[in-house]
Amino acid sequence: MRAALLQMTASDNPGHNLNIVSEMLRHAVKEGATFVLTPEVTNCVSLDRAHQASMLRHQTDDPSLAKLREEAARLGVWILIGSLALRADPPEERFVNRSFLIAPDGSIAAQYDKMHMFDVQVSAEETYCESSGYAPGDRAVLADTPFARIGMTVCYDLRFAYLYRALAHAGAEILTVPSAFSPGTGPMHWEPLLRARAIETGCFVLAPAQVGLHPASTGKSRRTYGHSLAVSPWGEVLLDAGEKVGAHFVDLDLGAVEAARRKVPSLTHDRSFEGP
Numbered sequence: 001m002r003a004a005l006l007q008m009t010a011s012d013n014p015g016h017n018l019n020i021v022s023e024m025l026r027h028a029v030k031e032g033a034t035f036v037l038t039p040e041v042t043n044c045v046s047l048d049r050a051h052q053a054s055m056l057r058h059q060t061d062d063p064s065l066a067k068l069r070e071e072a073a074r075l076g077v078w079i080l081i082g083s084l085a086l087r088a089d090p091p092e093e094r095f096v097n098r099s100f101l102i103a104p105d106g107s108i109a110a111q112y113d114k115m116h117m118f119d120v121q122v123s124a125e126e127t128y129c130e131s132s133g134y135a136p137g138d139r140a141v142l143a144d145t146p147f148a149r150i151g152m153t154v155c156y157d158l159r160f161a162y163l164y165r166a167l168a169h170a171g172a173e174i175l176t177v178p179s180a181f182s183p184g185t186g187p188m189h190w191e192p193l194l195r196a197r198a199i200e201t202g203c204f205v206l207a208p209a210q211v212g213l214h215p216a217s218t219g220k221s222r223r224t225y226g227h228s229l230a231v232s233p234w235g236e237v238l239l240d241a242g243e244k245v246g247a248h249f250v251d252l253d254l255g256a257v258e259a260a261r262r263k264v265p266s267l268t269h270d271r272s273f274e275g276p
Contacts (some may be wrong), residue, residue, distance in 0.1 A: 001146050001254070003035040004028035005239065010039070011215040012046035014055055018064050023073060029075045030248040035147070036247075037080040037208040037227070040155050040180040041097065044085050045210060048219030049133050056095060058087045058129045065100065073106030078145060082178025082208055083114065083154050085134075087218040094135040099152050099178060101143045109145070113137025114154035115163070117235055122184035130156075140166055148173040148254055149204070155179040156239040158193050158207075161200060168201035168267055173257045177207040179224075180193065186225030199235040202261040206230050211243050233260035 006024045010017045021038055028036045043064040047054050059065060064084055072079045081100040088096045097114040115138065117131035126167040140163060143150045151167030151174070158177050167175060175197060181190055211226025228241035230250040241248040261267060 001034055002032045002249060002251050003037065003206060004031070004033035004249050005206060005230060005241060006036065006038045006265055007209055007211050007226060007228045007241045007245055008039055008042065008272070009212040009214055009245055010042060010045045010210060012044055012048070012051055012055070012217055014043040014064055017043055018067055022067065024247050025068070025071055025077075025079070026049045028249075029077050031247065031249060033077065033247070033249060035078045035080070035177060037082060037206055039082045039208045039210045040178045041085050042212070043083055045180060045214040045222055045224075046216060046219065047222055048216070051218045052085060052095060052133065056085055056087050058089070062086055069102055069106040069108070072102040072104055076104045078102065078104060080150075080152075080176050080178065080206075082176075088135055092135050095133055096137070097134050097154060098228070099176070101145075101150060101152065110141050110143035110150075110152060112141035112152035112154070113139070114157060115140075116156045116160055118156040120151070122182055124210040126182065126184045128182075130141070134141045140170075142167055142170045142172055148204075151175045153177050155181060158197065161197065161260065164201050164203075168203055172201070172203055173254060174206060174252075175201065177205060178209070179207055180222075181225040182211050183223050183225045186227065190225060190227060191240075192228060193203075194229050194231050195235045195237065198231040198233055200266070202233045202257055202264070203266065204231065204254075204257065206235055206250075211245060233257050
């Protein structure tokens with residue numbers, strides 16, 4: 001199967017971003033992709049909570065979700081919407097960072113709310129408190145498709161290996177890690193963590209990413225690392241998109257999952273233990 005990882009420099013204007021991702025999607029399908037993945041916060045990259053409050057919608061009336069569901073049905077393709085920033089249902093006042101798997105008939109096959117919030121101080125200039133604006137999810141999600149079982153995660157989840165092992169034990173063959181990764185940590189951490197998750201689980205890891213300096217109409221502009229990556233179950237980097245915006249392609253042989261797990265069957269070697 002051919003997958004396409006879409007690398008974007010999304011702004012804080014959802015309508016503008018939707019036009020860009022729709023064009024990339026059509027190009028990816030024209031080039032033979034049957035599974036297309038977009039990055040985290042495909043609809044709106046913003047550090048301004050007031051701006052987000054004015055722009056973001058609930059899932060039921062979000063135009064980005066509606067349009068991409070229509071495109072999936074029209075093109076007959078699976079789409080992993082890496083995530084959309086959305087308003088939560090009351091009484092929760094914070095937003096949610098929600099990933100969607102869209103089937104070729106346009107239906108929502110699965111959805112996952114990012115569990116781990118990025119509350120860090122990378123440097124004096126780069127500080128985040130994601131939990132102040134977003135409510136964390138509390139449920140791991142595994143989705144069945146005709147081509148593979150997909151474990152859905154988002155960005156900072158990458159640092160929590162137990163989530164990926166749980167997904168692999170539940171049957172995941174592909175792990176998705178859509179991201180808007182920090183340029184402060186990306187050069188040292190992004191590729192090693194993605195390769196580790198693949199090696200530990202014997203899964204393909206597909207990680208479409210935001211990249212570059214994101215235009216902001218209000219507030220501070222954000223910068224992201226890019227380097228959308230596809231990693232084999234053996235830990236080989238199959239695709240590194242660098243800092244180039246656009247659709248990036250990788251051909252996957254799902255037989256590689258079984259082959260890797262047969263060579264090193266570590267998923268069958270877990271042991272319970274006490275302490276420390």
